[in-house]
Amino acid sequence: MDFVFTPEQERFRAEIREFLEKEIPPEFRRKPENNWIRGFCPELSRKLGQKGWIGLAWPKKYGGQEKSYMDRLVLTEELVCSGAPVFSHWFGDRQVGPAILAHGTEEQKQKFLTGITRGEIQFGVGMSEPEAGSDLASLQLRAIEEGDHFTINGQKVWTSGIHNAHYIYMVARTDPDTPKHRGISELVVDVNLPGITIRPLKDMTGEYDLNEVFFDNVKAPLDSLIGEKNHGWYQIAEQLDFERSGVERLMSNYPLLRDTVEYVRKAGLNKVDWIRRKLAQLEAEFEVGRLLVYRVAWMLSQGKVPNYEAAMAKGYGTAFEQRLSNAITQILGMYGQIADDSEDIPLIGRAVSAYLYCPAYTLQGGTSEILKGIVATRGLGLPTK
Amino acid sequence: MDFNLNEEQEMLRKMARDFLTTESPKSLVREMVEDDKGHSEILWQRMAELGWMGLAFPEEYGATGGSFLDLAVLLEEMGRACLPGPFFSSIVLGGMTLMEAGSEEQKQRFLPLLAEGKVILTLAILEEDGQYDPKSVKLTANAEGSDYVLHGTKMFVPDAAVADYIICVARTGGSGSSGITLFLVDAKSQGLSLSPFITLAGDKQYRITWDGVRVPGENILGEKDNGWIYIEKVLQKAVVGLCAMMVGGAQQTLEMTVDYAKERKQFGRPIGSFQIIQHHCTDMATDMDGARFITYQAAWKLSEGLPCIKDISIAKLWTGEAFRRMTSLAVQVHGTLGWMDDHDVPFYYKRAKAWELWLGGADFHQDVVATEMGL
Numbered sequence: 098m099d100f101v102f103t104p105e106q107e108r109f110r111a112e113i114r115e116f117l118e119k120e121i122p123p124e125f126r127r128k129p130e131n132n133w134i135r136g137f138c139p140e141l142s143r144k145l146g147q148k149g150w151i152g153l154a155w156p157k158k159y160g161g162q163e164k165s166y167m168d169r170l171v172l173t174e175e176l177v178c179s180g181a182p183v184f185s186h187w188f189g190d191r192q193v194g195p196a197i198l199a200h201g202t203e204e205q206k207q208k209f210l211t212g213i214t215r216g217e218i219q220f221g222v223g224m225s226e227p228e229a230g231s232d233l234a235s236l237q238l239r240a241i242e243e244g245d246h247f248t249i250n251g252q253k254v255w256t257s258g259i260h261n262a263h264y265i266y267m268v269a270r271t272d273p274d275t276p277k278h279r280g281i282s283e284l285v286v287d288v289n290l291p292g293i294t295i296r297p298l299k300d301m302t303g304e305y306d307l308n309e310v311f312f313d314n315v316k317a318p319l320d321s322l323i324g325e326k327n328h329g330w331y332q333i334a335e336q337l338d339f340e341r342s343g344v345e346r347l348m349s350n351y352p353l354l355r356d357t358v359e360y361v362r363k364a365g366l367n368k369v370d371w372i373r374r375k376l377a378q379l380e381a382e383f384e385v386g387r388l389l390v391y392r393v394a395w396m397l398s399q400g401k402v403p404n405y406e407a408a409m410a411k412g413y414g415t416a417f418e419q420r421l422s423n424a425i426t427q428i429l430g431m432y433g434q435i436a437d438d439s440e441d442i443p444l445i446g447r448a449v450s451a452y453l454y455c456p457a458y459t460l461q462g463g464t465s466e467i468l469k470g471i472v473a474t475r476g477l478g479l480p481t482k
Numbered sequence: 483m484d485f486n487l488n489e490e491q492e493m494l495r496k497m498a499r500d501f502l503t504t505e506s507p508k509s510l511v512r513e514m515v516e517d518d519k520g521h522s523e524i525l526w527q528r529m530a531e532l533g534w535m536g537l538a539f540p541e542e543y544g545a546t547g548g549s550f551l552d553l554a555v556l557l558e559e560m561g562r563a564c565l566p567g568p569f570f571s572s573i574v575l576g577g578m579t580l581m582e583a584g585s586e587e588q589k590q591r592f593l594p595l596l597a598e599g600k601v602i603l604t605l606a607i608l609e610e611d612g613q614y615d616p617k618s619v620k621l622t623a624n625a626e627g628s629d630y631v632l633h634g635t636k637m638f639v640p641d642a643a644v645a646d647y648i649i650c651v652a653r654t655g656g657s658g659s660s661g662i663t664l665f666l667v668d669a670k671s672q673g674l675s676l677s678p679f680i681t682l683a684g685d686k687q688y689r690i691t692w693d694g695v696r697v698p699g700e701n702i703l704g705e706k707d708n709g710w711i712y713i714e715k716v717l718q719k720a721v722v723g724l725c726a727m728m729v730g731g732a733q734q735t736l737e738m739t740v741d742y743a744k745e746r747k748q749f750g751r752p753i754g755s756f757q758i759i760q761h762h763c764t765d766m767a768t769d770m771d772g773a774r775f776i777t778y779q780a781a782w783k784l785s786e787g788l789p790c791i792k793d794i795s796i797a798k799l800w801t802g803e804a805f806r807r808m809t810s811l812a813v814q815v816h817g818t819l820g821w822m823d824d825h826d827v828p829f830y831y832k833r834a835k836a837w838e839l840w841l842g843g844a845d846f847h848q849d850v851v852a853t854e855m856g857l
């Protein structure tokens with residue numbers, strides 16, 4: 098047993114920190130929370146790509162470094178905690194790349210993995226539809242093979258960042274006649290194809306990160322297919338585990354916690370008993386969450402496939418993130434409901450932003466209810482019926 | 483014991499619900515969030531015609547002479563509708579202060595206008611530290627002849643941009659609860675300047691800078707140096723009023739969520755048939771009933787003039803947290819749809835947080851309860 102990072106990993110951490118000190122553009126520094134999903138900055142992604150810090154664990158021939166998942170953990174922890182705006186490569190690095198690595202053709206790997214590691218290709222992920230949220234297998238969007246292409250018709254919804262992406266990594270129904278799990282395939286489709294319309298949606302924070310995507314007789318070449326046709330359902334389970342398992346599920350608001358502690362100290366609120374206790378409790382919960390997240394990375398680094406462990410880490414981490422934002426608005430009192438970002442407002446309205454964003458954590462990437470079901474059935478072997 | 487409202491109160495509730503459903507739809511609420519002042523004069527006048535402004539003021543001032551409990555019923559419906567505008571600021575914060583502290587002459591002059599909706603008031607208590615603590619009142623009022631001159635800053639003052647008069651809680655001496663005086667200040671006075679905050683829920687709050695604002699001595703409400711006792715009383719009423727609004731908001735949140743859990747199908751069945759969603763709804767319903775009873779108990783005691791300082795603080799600390807918990811679950815049950823700006827759930831999610839923090843958060847009210855327990 099050992100709960101430390103190796104000296105090389107600590108050196109790696111220091112190197113990343115030093116790099117980010119210099120390279121994060123100032124406009125992303127003021128409000129560092131959630132920048133892994135809200136901060137779009139292709140320039141930074143390209144620089145990270147040049148350092149070899151995208152696709153860190155992938156084979157060298159596709160631009161990876163063949164490092165371990167523990168190294169990747171160190172990297173992602175620094176990126177998330179520093180508020181680095183890394184959304185433009187996040188989906189590629191986190192889930193699309195590993196999926197293509199597992200199921201793609203050599204050509205697809207050459208093209209997409211290399212593009213991802215260079216920070217040049219941005220992906221959106223098209224899973225949810227209006228009638229298919231948690232019940233993803235009931236999806237209705239169709240991609241019907243016709244000659245040399247798929248004809249795609251239907252709608253995706255809640256598609257993060259697709260307005261900035263080059264490709265949509267999507268699941269579609271390729272065989273409408275077989276039972277629902279069996280007729281599904283994974284496709285990578287160029288979002289600039291004719292017939293694709295993207296409509297931005299405003300969320301309760303007032304931002305437009307999510308979109309609706311409409312497909313009207315879109316013709317996508319046959320090599321859009323990833324893996325085996327009609328086998329998509331069995332391929333994506335793993336992708337979802339990758340989507341769920343990362344540090345961002347615990348640490349999206351870490352900068353806010355750190356800066357609140359600092360603010361409380363400076364404002365002399367550290368003498369107030371209930372504030373001390375609240376922050377101490379959060380710290381304890383954070384440390385527990387960190388180990389749940391580390392466990393998943395450690396398993397991956399051992400060549401094991403996390404199963405319920407990713408679901409547990411995400412469920413715990415996202416609930417923590419909500420308690421954190423809530424507690425900080427309370428510590429700030431009346432300032433906890435002021436959203437002005439002027440310097441004379443404590444924490445420049447970041448607590449309000451965090452509170453408005455935080456319901457999303459327990460919905461995106463599998464709702465907490467679904468995840469609890471996974472822990473209960475896959476993890477504990479409880480019956481499904 | 484009787485948990486029911488009386489017949490007139492039920493009628494008032496029904497009338498208020500019908501009126502607000504048509505006259506204050508979510509489209510208007512949304513428009514008012516975007517609006518600079520957040521005040522619809524047409525709606526305001528209609529509410530005045532219904533007698534709502536004067537509902538809880540005595541008949542001798544041209545008002546209806548209802549009880550505080552009646553007002554709570556109305557506020558509940560306003561909370562349910564997310565009613566925009568200065569009703570709470572003017573009638574509860576301003577009007578109650580006038581009632582508690584005003585001289586007969588001041589009441590004769592202002593209450594009828596207030597009851598007709600012709601004058602709008604607000605109350606400026608908080609300063610930089612945001613604490614409802616007499617020690618935090620630092621804005622100074624110095625006598626110059628028969629006038630007073632006010633210097634300082636007030637924070638988080640609700641609806642100040644539409645108020646005709648601002649009741650300012652000022653320091654005329656001492657440092658604690660003695661030496662505080664209430665001034666009724668013409669909002670157009672020289673030296674008074676407003677700057678708006680951007681708020682979580684889109685309600686209108688202002689930082690007001692008082693730079694030598696001159697107020698005639700006759701505009702003091704209550705006695706000089708003795709203002710805080712009135713503020714304490716007004717805050718008690720305001721807290722219960724706010725709880726009533728939260729109860730209304732919570733009720734709507736619960737109903738919307740249960741309806742959605744019945745409609746939305748995933749895995750071939752309504753999500754409300756999944757046990758975990760049933761538990762969410764049950765937790766919400768329990769929070770709801772708790773909030774309703776604890777709030778109405780306090781409202782009733784206030785109405786009857788019974789001692790209820792502890793009940794009021796328990797109501798606020800329970801209802802504030804309950805409403806907030808309910809709105810989080812409401813988003814969760816609605817899925818991502820409930821997180822989107824064009825849905826109604828966010829209105830309640832945002833107000834629940836704002837109201838939890840306003841007029842003393844749980845920490846503040848826990849302290850009151852502990853003190854009342856003899857601790």
Ligand SMILES: Cc1cc2nc3c(=O)[nH]c(=O)nc-3n(C[C@H](O)[C@H](O)[C@H](O)COP(=O)(O)OP(=O)(O)OC[C@H]3O[C@@H](n4cnc5c(N)ncnc54)[C@H](O)[C@@H]3O)c2cc1C
Pocket residue numbers: 221222223224225226227229230231232254255256257258307456457458460461462463464465466467470746748749753756757758759814815816817818819821
């Ligand atoms: C910020 C954000 C970003 C997102 N980005 C993307 C993206 O890029 N691409 C994408 O495809 N999607 C994205 N999503 C969508 C997200 O994956 C879905 O919203 C999520 O899967 C839930 O689906 P739903 O909203 O339709 O809720 P529903 O599935 O309708 O669920 C409603 C409620 O019912 C519960 N429920 C459903 N089924 C069960 C069950 N069997 N047992 C118990 N409870 C159940 C749910 O837990 C939830 O509480 C994003 C969402 C958010 C908030």
